[in-house]
Amino acid sequence: MKICIYGAGAIGGLMAAKLAAKGETEVTVIARGPHLAAMQANGLKLISEGEESITRPRCVATAEEAGPQDYVLITLKAHSLPGVAQQMQPLLGPETTIVSAVNGIPWWYFYKLAGPYEDRRVASVDPDGALWEALHPSRVLGCIIYPAADVPEPGVINHTYGDRFSLGEPDGSRSERASRLSAALVSAGFKAPVRPKIRDEIWVKLWGNLAFNPLSALTGATLDVITGEGELRAVCRAMMLEAQAVAEALGVRFAIDVDKRIAGGAEVGAHKTSMLQDLERGRPMEIDALLGVIVELAGLVDRPAPTCRTVLALLRTRARLAGCY
Incomplete structure (x- = not known):
């Protein structure tokens, strides 16, 4: 082979x-x-x-x-x-x-x-x-x-x-x-x-990444902080619930709930997300595949995603200012 x-x-x-x-x-x-x-x-x-x-x-x-x-x-x-x-x-x-x-x-x-x-x-x-x-x-x-x-x-x-x-x-x-x-x-x-049902699993993986990665790039925080600090965790949760509504409109079923998915991210510990690593090294970040696509698909299935839209706007600006977009 x-x-x-x-x-x-x-x-x-x-x-x-x-x-x-x-x-x-x-x-x-x-x-x-x-x-x-x-x-x-x-x-x-x-x-x-x-x-x-x-x-x-x-x-x-x-x-x-x-x-x-x-x-x-x-x-x-x-x-x-x-x-x-x-x-x-x-x-x-x-x-x-x-x-x-x-x-x-x-x-x-x-x-x-x-x-x-x-x-x-x-x-x-x-x-x-x-x-x-x-x-x-x-x-x-x-x-x-x-x-x-x-x-x-x-x-x-x-x-x-x-x-x-x-x-x-x-x-x-x-x-x-x-x-x-x-x-x-x-x-x-x-x-x-x-x-x-590989798409269900795509979404469970993406479910955390669409929130953890952008917030880490915006704040510089590692996963343990993002999932453990109350205000950041609340933003994560809002983004993830918006994305869940989009995914379910496309026929996806989530085998776990949002809090268990956040807990899964917390288990990784003091890890820098790939997006934060890219930002620190001056490399392009996976903005569209992880978050831009959520906003696109939200429009497709007519679901609101205000928190995701706000974080996406902030992230794109952060990336442009750093020369990473």
Whole structure:
């Protein structure tokens, strides 16, 4: 089995390291800059649960070097994907599966979603429909990321929390391609359940991110503060309830309540969200995939979202002033 990790940063590097350590798959990572150079020179170092290991997956800079794959795991930030979709084409053979491990509402969200919005494009993440055409949803297998990790220095992945990657077909079927990837991830030491309603899980993950990430970027606070300080927690809760109404109008059902989801965020502890990390490093933030899309979909299903709209306006201004938008 050939697996390519496109965008081998923190999460992609974690997946690559564990898959390569198991040795049952041919793992290729596509990265760039000092991170790529360090992996090529010294291997990929993983720090997890106090233990260090080094693996040597194949590390390249371009899709042309990697060639056609069985699975392409996309672990880029959502805003980066439109700019590289065409560059990914050499990875795609006739049967290649694209594993969408991107935060937020994905470009393929409405593919094979029965109802009035089936096959609708999501403008916030795919404004001109280019992703739909270049990375057609028929190739896509959904993936929800739960681990937390960071890149403290080039070539090094620090894994701090979690081991689950939920998988799911857009049509809810339990396909052979989903089962094969699940088995490979489980063999590498992850939990990788195949879910019949992957969109429900997309929303549960997004439910926290749409509030935790923006508020962390606006305040500089870590997750323990955002979920534990009364006023910030109240803003989180208001945003999440607005988003829940939007999701339920689209047919999503939440298996947990809002307070349990906030408690799940609190369990991660004093963690800087990815959006705060990006802001501090002067990088673009995943504003539209995590929050802009909520406002877009609220308009689609005619639900009010005043707190989300207010925080989105503040966040966009914060990003523009920092040169990150």
